[in-house]
Amino acid sequence: MRSELFSELGLTPSRILLNAAREGRCAVAALNFYNAETLRAHINAANECNASIILQTTASTIDYLGIELVVAMAGAASRMSSQPIALHLDHGGSFELAKRCIDAGYSSVMIDGSKLPFEENIALTRSVVEIAHRAGVSVEGELGHVTQNADNENIADYFTRPEDARRFVDETGVDALAVAIGTAHGFYKGEVKLDLPRLREIRDAVGDTALVLHGGSGVPDELMRDAIRSGIGEDQLRHRTQECVHARGKRIACGKRRHRPSSHVRSGGEGRRGGLDVEDPRVSARVNSFFCVSGGSCASNSN
Numbered sequence: 001m002r003s004e005l006f007s008e009l010g011l012t013p014s015r016i017l018l019n020a021a022r023e024g025r026c027a028v029a030a031l032n033f034y035n036a037e038t039l040r041a042h043i044n045a046a047n048e049c050n051a052s053i054i055l056q057t058t059a060s061t062i063d064y065l066g067i068e069l070v071v072a073m074a075g076a077a078s079r080m081s082s083q084p085i086a087l088h089l090d091h092g093g094s095f096e097l098a099k100r101c102i103d104a105g106y107s108s109v110m111i112d113g114s115k116l117p118f119e120e121n122i123a124l125t126r127s128v129v130e131i132a133h134r135a136g137v138s139v140e141g142e143l144g145h146v147t148q149n150a151d152n153e154n155i156a157d158y159f160t161r162p163e164d165a166r167r168f169v170d171e172t173g174v175d176a177l178a179v180a181i182g183t184a185h186g187f188y189k190g191e192v193k194l195d196l197p198r199l200r201e202i203r204d205a206v207g208d209t210a211l212v213l214h215g216g217s218g219v220p221d222e223l224m225r226d227a228i229r230s231g232i233g234e235d236q237l238r239h240r241t242q243e244c245v246h247a248r249g250k251r252i253a254c255g256k257r258r259h260r261p262s263s264h265v266r267s268g269g270e271g272r273r274g275g276l277d278v279e280d281p282r283v284s285a286r287v288n289s290f291f292c293v294s295g296g297s298c299a300s301n302s303n
């Protein structure tokens with residue numbers, strides 16, 4: 001049965017990894033792979049940390065490699081990994097693409113309706129949740145919009161509003177929600193500022209739904225830790241929300257930098273399962289250096 005395909009491949013729904021991370025006060029790194037080299041580096045880094053990771057691809061990588069090869073590579077990676085891993089569609093742009101990934105064996109999909117009007121975003125996201133959950137596949141939505149350029153002066157116009165976030169998760173049933181609180185895709189030219197009070201409000205509004213931070217690659221380590229702690233909450237007795245550090249390539253210009261295996265995630269997390277220990281000073285809990293050597297599949301890291 002198709003719905004069992006991801007488990008036959010040895011892949012795990014991202015919801016399970018995020019729940020485990022929450023228990024351990026961890027974050028899970030979500031890492032794009034584009035080819036064998038990047039995939040191998042992610043697995044090496046994850047095994048070094050004994051951490052679960054979310055492997056993800058954009059539509060352009062699916063076009064480049066072919067979905068069968070993507071799924072087969074992720075399946076092989078899962079067998080090489082010491083901890084469970086997920087295969088996730090990053091910034092899925094349509095119902096059709098999300099369905100294709102679910103049918104092919106992805107264990108998690110993102111449907112990005114963040115550029116749509118609110119009601120249309122809800123409708124699209126809910127339609128994907130319906131088919132995904134029937135197959136046991138996790139779904140990430142996006143509300144607000146993580147912009148492309150950190151220097152966009154109007155970035156705050158796109159920030160996620162807590163009251164909208166509550167309605168969005170209630171009406172769509174997503175497992176994870178990407179939020180806009182100050183990060184952006186691509187390079188940061190100036191200081192990165194995150195609206196952590198807003199993040200805490202969103203956390204309180206969405207209950208157990210995991211919060212996802214896109215555009216994390218250029219965020220300084222300490223600020224990233226603050227963001228993760230804000231997802232956890234100042235009130236330590238409240239439920240803990242984790243963040244999936246969506247670690248997009250720091251370098252987008254393909255082939256201009258050397259790929260550095262195992263430089264992605266710092267050490268540590270001993271005994272931790274489901275993610276990286278953000279309280280461990282050895283752990284940067286994110287990808288610092290991710291250099292793409294592929295021939296163009298990551299050039300469209302634009303969503």
Ligand SMILES: [Zn+2]
Nearest residue numbers: 214215246303
């Ligand atoms: Zn993103």
